[in-house]
Amino acid sequence: MQIPLLKAEQREKTRKTQLKTLRKEGFVPAILYSYNKKTRHISLQRKELDRILNEYGVGSSVQVEINDEKSAAIIKEIQRHITKDYVLHIDLQELDENKKIKVKIPLRAINKAAVESSISFIQQQKVEVEIQTYPKYLPQLIQVDVSEMKFGEPILIKDLDIYNDENIEVLENGGEIVALLATNLKVESTEKELTTEEKLRKW
Secondary structure, three states: OOOOEEEEEEOOOOOHHHHHHHHHOOEEEEEEEEOOEEEEEEEEEHHHHHHHHOOOOOOOEEEEEEOOEEEEEEEEEEEEOOOOOOEEEEEEEEOOOOOOEEEEEEEEEEOHHHOOOOOEEEEEOOOEEEEEEOHHHOOOOEEEEOOOOEOOEOEEHHHOHHHHOOOOEEOOOOOOEEEEEEEOOOOOOOOOOOOHHHHHHOO
C-alpha cells in the first residue's frame, strides 16, 4: 500500500486562541516529535488530512514534507471533537530507520460478503494489534481474509501472517480472538407443554 504524503508548514502558534484561528482558516495543528530531535509544531491542510484519514489511521506510516524536506513518520495519535468528530490535533512520530518502534497496526477484515448472510455476520473482536519492528518492515495495516470462516472456528492472532514474520515481533497473546463468524438467530428456550393431567395436579 502506498505511503501517503502530508505537506506541512512550520508554525509558532501555540495559544488556544491562535489554534482556534488556525482551525477556522482550514488547518489542523499538529506536532512532529522524535526521541533525538526537537519537537516541531506544524500545521496541515484539513481537506488533505481528512482525505488521507479516510483511508489511513493511527499506526499508519506517512511521509511528512516541511520546506521540501521529507521525513518518515507514523500517525501516533488523533484528537477529535467530542461531538462533531472533526480532527482537532494530530501527533506524528518521526522514525529512525536504525531503531525499532512499538506501534499498534489496524486490522481490517476483507471478503466479508463470502460468508455473511441474513443469518450470519463477521464479529471483529480486535481492530488493531501491537507490534515491534524496524520502520522498513512496518505494514500500513493488516488485512484479515475471512472468506473461509466457519462457525466455531475463529481467527486468532497466531493465525495472522504477521505472527510468523521473522522481522516483526507481535506483542500480544497469540490465542486472542481476532474475528469470528456469528449468527443473529436467537435461540429461544421453550417451555415444556403441560398435559391436561399435569395442569390438574397444579390445582
